[in-house]
Amino acid sequence: xxxxxxxxxxxxxxxxxxxxxxxxxxxxxxxxxxxxxxxxxxxxxxxxxxxxxxxxxxxxxxxxxxxxxxxxxxxxxxxxxxxxxxxxxxxxxxxxxxxxxxxxxxxxxxxxxxxx
Numbered sequence: 001x002x003x004x005x006x007x008x009x010x011x012x013x014x015x016x017x018x019x020x021x022x023x024x025x026x027x028x029x030x031x032x033x034x035x036x037x038x039x040x041x042x043x044x045x046x047x048x049x050x051x052x053x054x055x056x057x058x059x060x061x062x063x064x065x066x067x068x069x070x071x072x073x074x075x076x077x078x079x080x081x082x083x084x085x086x087x088x089x090x091x092x093x094x095x096x097x098x099x100x101x102x103x104x105x106x107x108x109x110x111x112x113x114x115x116x
Contacts, residue, residue, distance in 0.1 A: 011050040018043040021053045025060040026092075034094040042094075045101055055104050062100035063092045070096065 012018045022043055035042065046056060067090060068074055076082040 011052045015043050015047045018047045018056065021056045025057050029060060029064060030091040032091040032093045035092060035097055038094060042097055051104060059100040059104050062103060063096040066096035066099050067092045
């Protein structure tokens with residue numbers, strides 16, 4: 001049969017919502033102390049940019065990539081010089097998060113329709 005559903009996707013409605021989403025996406029991510037100490041400011045910045053849950057997930061993924069590039073993890077993997085210490089010292093820094101937020105796009109309010 002045919003059906004139509006209209007879903008309005010809105011960004012988080014509060015800094016606390018952003019923080020909850022951020023915590024979900026970083027639960028398995030090692031964060032530098034400077035990140036955990038500044039989590040409220042980080043979440044305020046994401047809230048001000050009206051980032052959605054998907055945008056916040058992008059920020060976390062991009063920050064992880066930034067941290068691996070900063071520590072030359074990819075290069076070490078390619079040339080076989082990676083050591084346990086490299087992975088143990090891997091933590092997302094405030095700079096990694098800030099770069100990722102700056103690269104994120106403000107997602108406009110979208111209407112998604114399914115069906116006819």
